[in-house]
Amino acid sequence: MRSRWIAVPFGVAFGFLIAWGHLTDPQVIRSMLLLREADVFLLMGSAMAVGATGAHLLRAFGARSLVGREPITWTRTRPGRNHVIGSIIFGLGWSIACTCPGPIAAQLGAGQLAALFTGTGLLVGIGLRGWQAARTKATPPGDGTTAAAGL
Amino acid sequence: MDARGAWYLVGPAMGLVVVGLLWVANRPLGALGGWIDLHALMRRPSEKAGWRLFFLAGIVGGGLLHALLAGGPQPTFAYAGPSAPLSSPLVLGLAGALMGYGARTAGGCTSGHGICGTALGSPASFVATMTFMATAIAVANVVTRVLLGGGS
Numbered sequence: 001m002r003s004r005w006i007a008v009p010f011g012v013a014f015g016f017l018i019a020w021g022h023l024t025d026p027q028v029i030r031s032m033l034l035l036r037e038a039d040v041f042l043l044m045g046s047a048m049a050v051g052a053t054g055a056h057l058l059r060a061f062g063a064r065s066l067v068g069r070e071p072i073t074w075t076r077t078r079p080g081r082n083h084v085i086g087s088i089i090f091g092l093g094w095s096i097a098c099t100c101p102g103p104i105a106a107q108l109g110a111g112q113l114a115a116l117f118t119g120t121g122l123l124v125g126i127g128l129r130g131w132q133a134a135r136t137k138a139t140p141p142g143d144g145t146t147a148a149a150g151l
Numbered sequence: 152m153d154a155r156g157a158w159y160l161v162g163p164a165m166g167l168v169v170v171g172l173l174w175v176a177n178r179p180l181g182a183l184g185g186w187i188d189l190h191a192l193m194r195r196p197s198e199k200a201g202w203r204l205f206f207l208a209g210i211v212g213g214g215l216l217h218a219l220l221a222g223g224p225q226p227t228f229a230y231a232g233p234s235a236p237l238s239s240p241l242v243l244g245l246a247g248a249l250m251g252y253g254a255r256t257a258g259g260c261t262s263g264h265g266i267c268g269t270a271l272g273s274p275a276s277f278v279a280t281m282t283f284m285a286t287a288i289a290v291a292n293v294v295t296r297v298l299l300g301g302g303s
Binding site for chain 2: 006008010011016019023026028030031042047072075076077079082086094096097100101110113117119129
C-alpha cells in the first residue's frame with residue numbers, strides 16, 4: 001500500500017482548477033445546462049482529450065507508476081443499466097443544485113457554506129445506496145478502485 | 152486571480168492532473184470516491200481512511216488556496232442557485248442526496264466518469280456522461296422555462 005498522501009497535491013491542483021474555472025459558481029453550471037455558454041463543455045472536452053492523450057502515451061511507453069513502480073493500467077467497463085439509471089438520478093440532482101461532488105468540496109474550501117447542505121445530502125444518498133445494496137447483497141459499483149468502476 | 156480562468160487553460164490543466172495521478176500513483180481521478188470514503192470513515196472511525204478521501208481533502212484545500220489568492224475566503228451561506236426556492240437548505244440537501252445515490256449507483260460523477268473515465272476510454276463512462284448531461288440539460292430547461300416562467 002503506497003502512501004495515500006500522494007493524492008493530496010493532485011486534489012489541491014484539481015480543486016484549485018475547479019475554483020479558477022468558476023465551476024464552484026452555480027450560475028456558471030446553470031448557464032452551461034441552459035446551453036447559454038459552451039465554456040464548461042469545452043473545458044470538460046479538452047480535459048478529456050489531454051487526459052486520453054497522456055494516458056495512451058503512458059501506456060505506449062510502458063511507463064510504471066512513480067510510486068510503487070506498478071505497470072500503469074486501467075479498466076474499461078461495459079455499460080449497464082446501473083450507469084443509465086444512476087446517471088439519470090445524478091443528473092436530476094446536478095440540475096437542481098447546479099453543483100456536483102468535486103465543486104462541493106472546493107466550495108467548502110472557498111467558504112461557500114451552502115456546500116454543507118449539498119455535501120450532507122451527498123453523504124445521505126451514498127449511505128442510502130450502500131444500505132440498499134447491503135440488503136440485496138450487491139456491491140455498489142462505486143466501491144471498486146479501478147478506473148471505470150470506482151470514481 | 153478572481154477572474155475566471157479560460158476553458159482552454161483550465162480544461163487541459165485538469166487533463167494533466169488526470170495523467171499525473173495515473174503516472175505517479177496509478178490511480179483514476181474522481182471526486183465521488185472521496186465522499187464514499189468519508190461516509191465509510193464516519194460509520195467506522197477506527198478504520199483507515201482510503202486514498203480517495205485524501206484526494207477529496209486536497210480539493211477542499213485547492214478551493215481554499217484559490218480563495219486566498221483571490222483575496223481570502225469570505226464565508227457565506229448565500230447560494231446563487233437556480234432560483235430562491237431551489238436554493239433552500241432542504242432542496243440543496245435533497246439534490247445532494249439524489250447526486251450521492253445516483254452517482255454511487257452509476258459508479259462515478261462528473262469528474263470520475265465525465266473527465267477521467269471518458270479519457271480512459273471506458274464505454275460505461277461515455278454512457279454515464281451522456282445520460283447525466285442529457286438529463287441535467289433537459290431538467291434545467293424544463294424547470295427554468297416552465298416552472299419558473301422562463302425567468303433568468
